[in-house]
Amino acid sequence: MTTMREYQTYFEKLANHIEGLDEVFSHSCFISRIKEEIQVEVKMFNPNNMIAMIGLAKLAEDKLSEKCKNTKQTTWKSQIFQSGHKPP
Numbered sequence: 227m228t229t230m231r232e233y234q235t236y237f238e239k240l241a242n243h244i245e246g247l248d249e250v251f252s253h254s255c256f257i258s259r260i261k262e263e264i265q266v267e268v269k270m271f272n273p274n275n276m277i278a279m280i281g282l283a284k285l286a287e288d289k290l291s292e293k294c295k296n297t298k299q300t301t302w303k304s305q306i307f308q309s310g311h312k313p314p
Contacts, residue, residue, distance in 0.1 A: 230260070230264070230280070230283050230284045231284070232246060233259070233260065234280050237256055237259075239256075241255075249276075252276065252297055253276060253279060256276065256279060256280075257260065257269070257279065257283075258272045260283055261290070263286070263290050264283055264286040264290060267285070267286030267289070267290075268282045268283050268285075269281065
């Protein structure tokens with residue numbers, strides 16, 4: 227799975243097949259399979275239900291995605307400057 231939305235769909239399909247799944251255990255299972263960077267962001271807000279947890283995870287994913295995009299641009303620019311080329 228590549229996105230939180232895909233993981234959410236996958237997780238919900240699995241969870242719906244298990245009767246009597248404890249809510250706390252369900253939350254623990256959900257969070258344990260996402261990227262550590264996203265886990266930290268979600269846990270920081272201590273969500274008390276699955277809807278909040280999923281929403282925070284999606285926001286953290288967006289934030290991480292934006293950060294990675296900016297890092298790639300910065301890295302690319304610094305490579306140009308280090309190689310002796312002048313900025314445009």
